[in-house]
Amino acid sequence: MSPANTTEAQRVIICVFDGLRPDFVTPEQTPNLARFAGQGTWFRDARSVFPSMTRVATTSIATGAPPRVHGVVGNAFLFPQVTREHVLDMSRADDIALAEAATGGRLVEAASFGDVLAQAGKRLAVVHSGSAGSAYLINPRARANGHWTFSILGREHSQTPEANDEVVARFGPLPPRSLPRFEEIDYAEQVLREHVLAEMKPDVALIWFNEPDTSFHYRFLGSPETLAVLKHVDAAFGRILDWVAAQPDADEYVVIAASDHGQISSRDALDLAGLLREQGHAGRRAAERTLAGASFAMTGGNMGEIRILEGGTAKRDAIAAWLREQELLGMLFSKARNEVEGEVEGSFALSLVDLDHARQPDLIYVLRSDDAPDSYGNPGLGLITKADVPVGGGMHGGLNRHELNTVLMARGPGFEPGAVDGRACGIVDIAPTILRSLGLQPAQTMTGQALMRQVDAEASLQSFDTGATGFAQRLDLAGRGASRILLSGSRA
Template sequence: MNKNKRELLAPPLSNKIPKMLPGRVKRRLFLGGLIIGMSAVTFWGGEFFLRQNPITLADIANQKKPSVLPPGQARLNLVLILDGLRPDSINPQNTPNIYRLRQQGVNYLNGHAVFPTVTRVNSAAIATGYYPGKNGIVSNSMYVPQVNPTKSFSTGEYPELLKLDQVTNGKLIFVKSLGEHLQENGMKLAVVSSGSTGSALLLNPRSISKNVGVLINGYFDPAKLVAFPPEVNRAILTRFGAAPANKDTNNDGRLNEAVDWSEKVLLDYVIPELKPDVVFNWLTEPDSTQHELGAGSPEAINVIRNDDRNIGLILDQLKKLGLYDRTNIFVISDHGFSVHTYTVNLTQELINAGLKLSKDSDDVVLASSGQAVLLHIKDRNPRQIEKIVKFLQKQDWAGVLFTAAYRPQNSQLGDSFAQQNKQNHLKPEGWVGGTFSLELIHEFNQERGADIILTFPWTSQKNAFGVEGTDFTETTSGTTGPLTGNGSGHGSMSPWNVRNTFIAWGVDFKQGVTIDTPVSNVDITPTILALKGINSNENFDGRVLKEGLKAGIHPIDIKVQTKVFTTTTRGYKASIQVSEVENQRYIDKSWREH
């Protein structure tokens, strides 16, 4: 579990990514007894300039707003989302088509998955342009008492999400989605997914309840229901039949068939006949294979090759349809991957410590994303929150912890944003000593947000196939202890999970450019709306990626600040690194120092 500082501050995935700033630019300040180490540096005109004071809300409000970009020329904006594809998996041998798009278009070296770095969180972020704290999808599993008063539920299956929508009077998500923005402007979104039905729905969350756009997934009710609206469902079943089984129990590449079915529907029906303006195309591999066998395994390479083959077919079809020169293509992933070396039965650990009554008790409810766990404390009891945090800080298997910026009152999280507006700055530390704030990482949500978020230790050691990144994970069965084998996952703030694939190619994007400005999945919706010439008047969390657009600005004109915050309490020490661009805050990584 010991990690040296040099390893922690190393560039995450490529020697092309700028290294962390040298120690001489670091400064220490004391905020209410919490030690916060900050590296606040702006890259401007090719040189580094030190900014010693934290950015305030006034700074953000007074920043020069970018001029309105002209609408893009593309007829089609196609977003290819490859579940779990690490950027270091892309090479000329295994992914010649993706590699070519990266070489010819814009290669964003500093891509970010949204934390928790899991599928449904990132699906919602991609579809809305907002982080979990605002869009309401805060974890892969969530605790919403109206759905189940004593347990969390998985967001992986769409019936659970429809139930959430029903019991909350249409609040599956709290904000407007890209599909709705497009429909209001006479345009159409189509989602084609071979992933889970839950992740598919979250890419177009009003497709069922409000008949927005098109939603296609072969597994809503196999052989009966594969798409919304009904006429699209009938057409697909008539022409393409039922989707093949999407369970690959033998790891023999059977999920390739699920991917192939979805891609055929996209190529032969969706693009040429439905003529959508925007497509979200979700390829379920390599996620499934990497979970079982690890990133870099021969089986993982096989399914990645199949994804790339399908992308080649897409490019060929665009040429046949005369769309090749009128299309923008994004190639992104929802998260990275790291091998599991240790497992923690957090429920049992809390029971053993006298901090939870029983496995199914509602005094503490866990909502797990594997490598990150949300803890919901009954009535948001501050004394119980403090007890649990102090217990976790004493455990070697615990990583970085997060609580709200202000102490809960009357069973409610502290009035965070009112307090911060009053004090004119973002409070990075949580209200419990030795924690960072939920607000800092975009996870503060009064209705669905956790009282505590726990992450686990990670390293940059290699797995059996030479792929860097290890992590601990939570389990609901078994015992706490070391793991062997190649089982892998994601969810944490390890750079190996945060750093995602992010490529943009097409008529509206610059050619042959590599950019290291931070970008994120939350930037997709604002960028597409700008390309479609839609002024939504939304105050998105994401931003328009104007530095990559032909009609945009030079990357050197983007001001970036990188900060490291450090907190200590009673022998516990943790740090978090964030990068700020305009009014956007990207979470780079966090770590505990033993």
């Protein structure tokens, strides 16, 4: 390997394992990831952003910044400047197109690492097996940048449908959808290794695996099916590592293995919209795709936003007061009143978790969770709203430490082999690290930092408490330069 104090590489490969928790990386379950950890530096305390949801995290990986900078404040969120008919779903190509048209192409308001690469005359190629929205958000201006994005879901899910055409012409029809996603893993990995890396040879290549996230959700975190697909995606990663090792310039590659968030298991599901309706608050869930007759809009999962449509602050405060009285509530956030507290009694400021964007909601609730073991012995259990995943299935979005803790490993020039680095860091650091590896400066909007040792900044650990009668909550974070690394949050 190249010396650890040499930071420039010739090529960068990023492999994202959607939803993978670091405690699932073991020699038995993931031998190739475990081997890779021994060859590079493992940033064991890396964290996602809040909400710890895929589309938000994807945009933070792309832009090296939290939602207050890039503007994607949820997997789904109401964006009245785009439409007042329904809540936007960031997984859908039609909603992405609607938002881009209304914002003049500035749905993502911050520069991405793809933008910086294009300005430097460098190429980025993406092989994506997630939603159309995620494939879009990892390189929001791929078409304008002259880059290449292939989507396992089909040509209509990519900004560059010609990429899908050339892949299908070479490798045959796209694989059928099945659960777990064994076939999609194999197809995507082959496209990356045999077409992108071997033939296209871009400066940066990224593959996004949709497992283990999908199986965590629907087949549970520790089930035999989930562990089997986890071993399968690890084997695909092993083939990528073997390809790199066979190259004459292998020492000039930086390889990054990462996840966008973790997951916890669900202990019960509740009809939160129905419970609020019983209190006289008529709301609509995002999945309904209509706001007709609603006084508020809400999103769900194990956390969500609430946007007041009728009734103003009185309606907001009434909903918040009821939530604070319920054992189901874990945390509550609203627009900042000061640096710590929100305008709503007992709430934290949205700015404290880097959600103080013009698109911020009136309220964000997080349902209660803890570190109790699930039925397979994995720590982390919480409540979810009904109709999202089956009870027992995995969920993410909140501030439980097992949702926030991500896989982040890097090997190659600038990284110490076999090191475990305990610095406060996170997914916002991936984009600056990619750019620094190629000798490029980060965009001015990037709040993350390159992970090479010589450019780290000291972090200050901070704890915050707030609440109201019968309700108290705590948030732990690490303040670090221009960014915050969120460590955990819960009801106190």
